[in-house]
Every structure is written in structure tokens, then in C-alpha cells.
Amino acid sequence: MSRSPLVVEAADLDLTKWIRSGDRVMWPQGCAEPVTLIENLVRQRAAIGSVRLFLLLSFTELLRPEHADHFDFEGLGGLGTTSRLSRAGVLDPNPMHLSDLCLRLSTGSFPVDVAFVQLAGPDANGEYSPGVDHSYTHDLIAKARVVIAEVNSRAPVTTGVRPIRADELDVVVPSARPLPRMPVMEPDDDDRRLAAHVAGFITDRATIEIGVGTLPSALLPTLSDRCDLGVHTGLISDSVLNLIASGAVTNKYKPVDTGLSTGSAIFGTSPQAVDPRGLDIIMRPSRQVLDLPTLAGIPRFTAINTAVEVDLTGQVNAEYASGRYVGAVGGLVDFMRGAKASPGGRSIIALRSRTPRGTPRLVTRLAGGIVTVARSDVDVVVTEWGAAELAGKSVEDRVSSLIAIAHPDDRDSLMTEWATRPGV
Template sequence: MIDLSKYVSAGDGVWWGQGGAEPEPLVNALLEQVDDIGPIRAFCGLTWNDRLSSDLPDSVPDGLTVLSYGGLGELRRLSRHGLLDVVPCHYSALPRMFERGLLPCDVGLLQVSAPDADGVVSLGIGVEYVADALKYTRTLVAEVNQRMPRTKGSPGLPLSAFAAVVETDRPLREAPIREPDAVDRAVAENVAGLIEDGDTLQLGVGSLPNAVLESLTGHTDLGFHTGMVTDGVVALVEKGVATGARKEIDPGVVVTGAALGSTQLYDRLPDYPIEFRPASYTHAPAVLSQLGSLVSINSAIEVDLLGQVGAELRRGVHIGAVGGQVDFSRAASLTGARSVIALRSEIGGESTINARLRGGVVTTARVDVDAVVTEYGVALLTGCTVAERARRLIAVAAPAHREALMRTLVELS
């Protein structure tokens, strides 16, 4: 095990990569050693590393404060135990926050590919905020994983950039995705009806986005400019559906910051026209405003009768994030083609369309949402009055909840 005390000091701020790009051996070493090193603040995004949450609250050392932009993956378990500090922000704001020292950036832990003949490594499947953060980070420590693919789109790093490296040969974490069910597929079919040939899409990760991708096989010349790619995106590339031929910028190329999916996806990434760019490009308003064909498709925990979206909290626990939802929704609504929020009408028997947001926090403003889609239909909201928006949202709510929502609407009017 690497001795991180040579590179990390008490009071330091540490960040590490997320998802399949998380340098788990380095993170686990930090968890083992942090109490001996001293108090440390650490920033991470999505994590599937159960070492961080396997025996809560004891699995989080007393000397470690964990920060994130949301409660994704195992971090939601930390949130339930009051062990997660969330920094609410747009994903596009992360680069500037690192630049200004507002996020921990004394030491960066990252996972990279094996070096090429010139000794240069690739950031692989996790470019995103890592590429922006490393520019402002004093000390970099890397896991050089023989199985991390070399990806295109961003400059590599010389081995000399790292204060220390550990070499591994381990599979990358696969995304734990549930197969879409009949409800997911019904929502997806309604979403697919809103997408035109030649549109440029942004989607998230999960069973519902996967179902949307599966429903698009009849389209042509779709493009992708998105925060992450999955197996479903690559499947559309293979079928000739996603050509990117009509994209206003980066034509013919899938632009992303990260890949989250299967080992097969990771292994074959170099074979596809996919370019990995930093968050300062993928989510930048100046970049997104050039995509007049942009359709953003985002999920949510709930939507209220004004059309406001909650995608962060449920019963006081962070289970989501602002992430890139607002970056893409606003761009798609203002300068792109359409901003879509897609969700199941019920979760656990509770309506996801409510008079007021139960989570108490607005993630995406009502003016940045063009359409809300459930398995019961599409509520087109742009240009509608407040009352008409509410009526259209009630019409796509689960039937068992519509009467109560109508009574609420009458009381509010």
C-alpha cells in the first residue's frame, strides 16, 4: 500500500475522480491512513466504492470530511447518516470553483491509462472535472491501470506530472444499472416522439435514459453532446442512428466528459468517434449556445404544478444533484431545440407530480422546462399560463392522484 503521508498533510484538501474512473486503491489507502495524517477535506462525485459506506458510520474516518456536488451512488448512504457535505452548484461551475480554491485541490488522486511510447498517459473514461481540477492542484498521485483505455479528445499527461504512481491491472467498475421495465419503456416512447431527426441529445444515466436510447432506433442523424456516454449511446453509433452529421459544432463526433457502463463499452471506446472533453467545454454556456439542435433529456425526483423540478432531495436525504441538469436544460430551452424532464408518475406509491416540491429545493426553474413526460403522456409547458401548466401536468400524473391534485389546484386559484 502506498504511504500517502509523503504527499498529503494535515489540513489538505483532496479530490479524486468519479464513477469507473475513481482510483479506488488510492482512495482506500487514504481511508486507511487519514486518521494518522490528520484532518482532511475530500471532494468526489459519483462513487460506487462501497469501502466508503460499507460499515457506516465507522467506515468514514473521523479525520475525513467528504464533500460532493450531490448524493450520487454510495454517497446517498453517507447523506442518510449526516456524513456528506453537499456543495450545491451547476456542473459548469466546478472548473471555476477549483480555480478559486473553493473546492479541495491540494492533492488530486486520479486513475489513468498505461503510458504510450512517449511516457504519456490518458485520463481515459473520466476527463470531466478531473481535467479542470488538475491544473490548480499542487500534487498529483495516479493509479496507472493497464485496463484504462486511452481515449481521444483531451491532451494526455506525462508520467513526470505525478509525484507518485501505483500500478494496477484491474477491471473498471461497471455501472450498476437496472434493466428498463414496462413503465420506463412507456415514458421513453413518449420522449422519443419529441425528438426530431438530426437533433443533438444530452441524457443522463439509469434505466429510464437507457430506455429512451433504445426507443430511438428509428431516428436518423442524431448527435450527442452530453456529460456522459453509456452502452446505449454506442449502440446507436453502431446502428448508424447517431452520426452527428447535423451537429452545429463537432460534427460527426460524440462529445462527452465520461463513460459509465459495461466493460465491453470501456474496452471498445477507442474504436468509436467519441471525444472526451473537460467540464469547462462539455457544460460551458458559450459552447452549448452554439447547439441550436440541442435536446436535453433529464430525470427528476418530482415536479410541482408550476413546472419546477426537484432532482436532489427526498425526505431530507441527498439522492441526486443539480449536476448538469440546469446547464443543459437552460441551453436547450433558450438557444436549443427543447428541454425535457422525464420521470415515472409514481415512486413507491407516491406521486412524482405534486402541488409543491416535497424536497423543498428547486433544482431546475419552471421557465427552463419545455415538456414534462411520464408514462401517461407529454405535458408541453412553453407558452402556457400558470393555470394551464398545472392542468397539463395533472393530466400526465398517475390517475390515482389526479383528483387530489385538482382539489389543490382549485384551492390555490
């Protein structure tokens, strides 16, 4: 006989009954953060004792450095507002591929004791939807000792691999509050110049993967004239939703999820207003979205990602800047390798040639020696000054190609630094 979860109002939730000192607690990211549960955890942290929190991307400011009095902060890196924990020196980053993390969650080799999840529903059958984030929600629920669900009446119901049964949950906390919002990121003229160079690599019938930030906002509106595009991506942003709605995306030539756009999470400025069922979107766990044979089997799979900096041989740092972690490995390498293995696929690293403060982002040495992507995995690097196709090129040819797309005021110094580097 199936069991029913305990239903508890937020004001009556006593987490000391469920969380033990030393436990690892984890929850979905971005717009799917279970805000009510996290607020209770913060308030009750002294009574609970020391716990480990494994964090990914956050848009909220619920966790602060002073909460390290009882929390040990772990995570993939300094993603979103999590970066301020890194800046304060209280975040212990784990440089793990997202595919590897999700695989380890599914097998239990990366143990999580308590899962917080935000769900939508229930439906007429008493079942729930993971709402806006299917990345690893099912795996958390399957493997955690305790599952506490914030069932948010404002979370949209999304179509995924399967619904979540009531007997998979230990506690249900009802809520009706707005979902966390992704910050608005408005592109400027340099972003649009960068996007124009990236657009040259996106052909009709290409299937695209793209992250969040100003680049999608600048790039995706320019693709509405393409024919029969496909979407197979981790994060579906407002810009992706708009591209789908434009009619340019048909997913007609995708061999998997034909006719459907594929994603793991929906991150937007009004996530509770999204009805992905009207846009032919299928939500899948990251383990499926990042699967290398699946990606390699999609013709013209085009992965578009950003980075903190790139060195002159093509090594990519997407994690570390100004002495702190500001990003993560995430799914970057998974998508890049899938694109390179795809027939007609392209993998693009796009970045502006300088930071807002004027610091070069094409460099002879990466900050902190952090290499997120090996130079052997890099295909194309794009700045607002042009594109450098690196695959198959020697080191010296790579150097020349990358200097040619650096900021014009940095090119002479880069040539000098390269020529006078130790060992030359």
C-alpha cells in the same frame, strides 16, 4: 528539464508523506474512481488526520459513514452510493452547477490540495490518457499541490483535448484491476411507456444529451431508426455506445466536433472493454461540454434528464427525497438552458408519475422546499401518461397540463390540493 514522478507500489504507498491534516482531496467519479488510492486513504486515515473529501458520483462502497471519524465528507449531492453518506447525516452537499465547479477548479478558486486520478497508459511518448473520465481531471492535475495517479493497465486509452505528461504527476501507483462498474438498470413496462413519449420529441438530425438510469436503457434502443443523430453529452453509458454503434448517430450536422460524438465520461457495466477510438468519440472537459454558447449553437439540441419530482407550476427537484440528498444540481440546468437556446432545441424532464412505493412525483409542494430547476427554465415534462409542454404557459395552464399526465389515481387529489392551497 522535466521531472519524473515517483513510482510506488500500492503496498508501499505512505500517504502521510503527501497529505496533510486539513487538506481537501478530490478524484474523478464513476468508473474512473481510483480504487487502489481510495483504499489506501481509508486504511491510513487515522495516521493522516482530518481531511476533507469532495465527492461526486460513486459506484463503489469504499467510503462508509463510520469513516467520518477522520473524513469530512463534502460533495455535489447524494450521487450513487454517496447517498448513504447523506442518509447517515455525514455529507455536506454543495448545490453547485457542474459548470461552475469545473470553472472554479480551473481557476483555483475552489481549492483542492491533493488530486487522486486514474489514468491509462503510458504511450510510446511516456504520456497518459485520463481514461474514462475527462470531466475535470486536467483541472485537478493543473491546480492541486500534489497529484497521485493510479495508472491502471486495464483503463482504456481515450482521445481528449490533450494527453497528460509524466512531469505533471508527483506519484504513480501501478495497478491492473477492473474499473468500477455502473449498476445494471433494467427498464420495465412503465419505463418503456415513458420512453415512448420522450421519443416523440427526438427528430432526425437532433443532437441528444442524456444521463444514466433506466430511461436511457428504455429510450435509446428505440431511436435506431432515426437519421443523422448527434451526441453531445456528459455521461456516455452502454446505451449511448449501442446507439452510436447502430449507425443512427453520424454527428454530421453538429457544428462542433462534426462527425464525432462528444462526452466527458464513459460510465458502463464493462468500462475497461470499451474502445471509444473505434466509435469516433471525442472526450472533452465538462467546462467545454457544458459551455452555453456551444450548446446554443447546436441545432436541435435535445436535453433529456430525469428528476425526483415536479410541482404543478413546473419547479423541479432533482436532489432531495425522503429526508436526504439522492441527486445533485450537476449539469442539469446547464444542459436545459442550452437546449432552450438552441434553434429547434427541446429540454425534456422525464419522470415516472409515482415512486416504486406509490408516492406521487407530481406534487403541489416539493420535498424539503428544494428547487433544482426554476419553473422559468422548464420546457417539457413527460411521464408514462403523456407530455406537458410548459414553456410559454401561464401558471393555471401549467397546472392543468401537469395534472393531465399525473397518475390517474392522483389527479383528483392534486386538483383539490391546488384549489385549497393557502392564499387561494
